């Protein structure tokens with residue numbers, strides 16, 4: 001379909017002019033997420049301190065916020081960065097890691113949602129719970145199928161006027177009107193920690209490249225992960241070798257292969 005043609009072009013456009021992406025992510029994800037964004041062809045910066053997060057958002061092409069290892073000081077930095085991104089008309093992405101687990105996380109996500117993220121990316125359990133449903137998530141891990149989160153994603157997209165991406169075996173993305181499914185990836189992906197967090201950062205990179213096309217940008221990032229993940233998965237022996245093969249596959253992925261291999265369908 002037409003999306004498959006657009007995403008290869010978006011990848012080339014991003015690489016031709018690598019955007020600076022401010023990633024406020026967790027301690028677990030910081031290294032792998034930076035490597036993922038670099039391998040794909042953008043420029044990550046892991047900047048979260050309250051003293052500078054807002055100033056940095058003003059010079060970044062996009063911002064991503066992930067609450068995986070939240071603390072009070074970090075939350076202050078997140079709120080300042082999101083306000084600054086909004087003031088500059090920059091897209092920002094929310095990854096509500098395990099937001100259902102504690103009151104601190106729930107309150108943080110409520111404050112962040114008030115600042116109107118451009119895109120929300122989460123696993124199925126996170127998206128179901130964010131829409132007010134009963135999720136079976138355990139800590140940061142999803143225990144719900146993506147199909148069960150699709151209606152929640154549609155509701156959230158309409159309620160918050162944003163794009164919502166649910167990831168898992170087959171990803172689902174919607175802006176409340178249009179929706180897409182992206183197939184691919186590998187069963188090794190949920191066995192490597194923080195790949196979802198890294199994907200959130202890559203969504204930010206594509207959003208910086210196409211700030212007026214948040215749905216297309218999100219689909220492109222998910223398709224890049226799906227194709228590179230599938231390639232890495234065919235030769236990996238386990239999560240360890242998958243991890244480095246995945247980075248190599250991201251770096252070596254070209255526009256033609258992406259357009260040929262991406263499996264995107266209207267939903």
Ligand SMILES: Nc1ncnc2c1ncn2[C@@H]1O[C@H](COP(=O)(O)OP(=O)(O)OP(=O)(O)O)[C@@H](O)[C@H]1O
Nearest residue numbers: 123167168169185186187189193194195196197225
């Ligand atoms: N069983 C699977 N088969 C294929 N791809 C998968 C599978 N599970 C997850 N993925 C892919 O892994 C990537 C990360 O998605 P996932 O839903 O695991 O994120 P997450 O739970 O937020 O991860 P984390 O919190 O560890 O960062 C996405 O590209 C998704 O499509």
Ligand SMILES: Cc1ncsc1CCO
Nearest residue numbers: 026028068069097140194
């Ligand atoms: C394992 C883990 N714990 C907090 S954040 C994180 C990374 C995956 O979400």
Ligand SMILES: [Mg+2]
Nearest residue numbers: 097123196197
């Ligand atoms: Mg996650």
